[in-house]
Amino acid sequence: MTHIAEVFDVSRSSLYYEPVSQEEIGMPRFYQKSEDQIILEEIKAIIALRSTYGYRRVTTMVNRQRALEGRNKINRKRVQRIMRMNGLSLPQTMPQQKRPHTGVVMTMFPNLRWCSDGMEIRCFNGDKVFVAFALDCCDREAFAYVARTEPLSAYDIEELMIKAVEARFGESLRCPREIQWLSDRGSIYRAKSVKDLGRELNLHCCYTRAYSPESNGIAEAFVKTIKRDYVYQADCDSSETVLKLLPQWFADYNNVAPHSVLGMKSPVEYKESVNF
Structure with missing residues (x-):
């Protein structure tokens, strides 16, 4: 045994160690409280509708329902413990950053910078739906x-720009002050007609660095959220189905889905609470 310990460069005592689980000595792996079963049912009700939510967002949704019913809120660590006890936690798959990204895309106030990007949604029957969107980098x-x-073509991006200005400033078709329009370096965003329309709408077109999608991280995160929480959870059997579901997905994202950067509020809740 001594020779084996020397070969593997470990202590001899570690070769005799036999781990004993807490279950073997009569102790539960997690402590439990009497109300845990009630909370578990509330968690399961949320996960049944939003299976991609982790314990932070589940806690927010459970506490929203409890607030409507006049009950006390629960701590997110308690929700995390209950979800781990019952195998409801999501696997942690955080990719390691290859290089540091020190740029800041988010703004302190709304209508200073808007970001835009496109995504492709594939349907079960082989159809594809191409979507381009505009996000505010604050809320x-x-x-x-x-x-x-x-x-999508440049004409679609021009339509998106007009819709964005109308959504925030009515039918004036011009921003009251210059707003940055951040996008990647795709040809539909760099078209001359898009730049010309941007100047007329008082939108300053700016672009990310080549091969650096993190420079438009808010838009990239939105694409990931839409596909994870909505597209992959729906029956996207055809393009017609997806086009009908898109308004519901955007409305749910804006009004219901909690966001960690916004203090676990939805974008609309955050705007109302801050009251810019």
């Missing part, structure tokens, strides 16, 4: 989008 509200069954 994260997705206040305008366009959707087509064919690849």
Whole structure:
């Protein structure tokens, strides 16, 4: 045994160690409280509708329902413990950053910078839906989008710009002050007609660095959220179905879905609470 310990460069005592689980000595793995079963049923009701939510967002949704019923809120660590006890926690798959990103895309006030990007939704029957959207880099509200069954063109981006200005400033068709319009370097965003329309709408077109999607991180995160929480949870059997569901997805994201950066509030709740 001594020779084996020397070969593997470990202490000899570690070769005799036999781990004993808490269950074997009669102790539960987690402590439990009498109300845990009631909270578990509330958690399951949320997860049944929103299976991609982790314990933080589940806690927010449970506390919203409890507030409506006049009951006390619960701590998110308690929700985390109950979800871990019952195998309801999501696997943690955080990719390691290859290089630091020190740029800040988010703004302190709304209508200073809007970001835009596109995404492709594939349907079960082979159809594709192409979506471009506009987000505010402060409150994260997705206040305008366009959707087509064919690849988007510069004309679609121009329509998106007009919709975005109308959504925030009415039918004036011009921003009261210059707003940055952040996008990637796709040809539909860099088209001359798009830049010209941007100047007329008082939108300053700016672009991310080449091969740096993190420079438009808010838009990239939105694409991930929409696909994870809505697209992959729905029956997207055809393009017609997706086009009908898109308004519901955007409305739920803006009015219901909690966001960690916004203090676990939805974009609309955050705007109302801050009252810019």
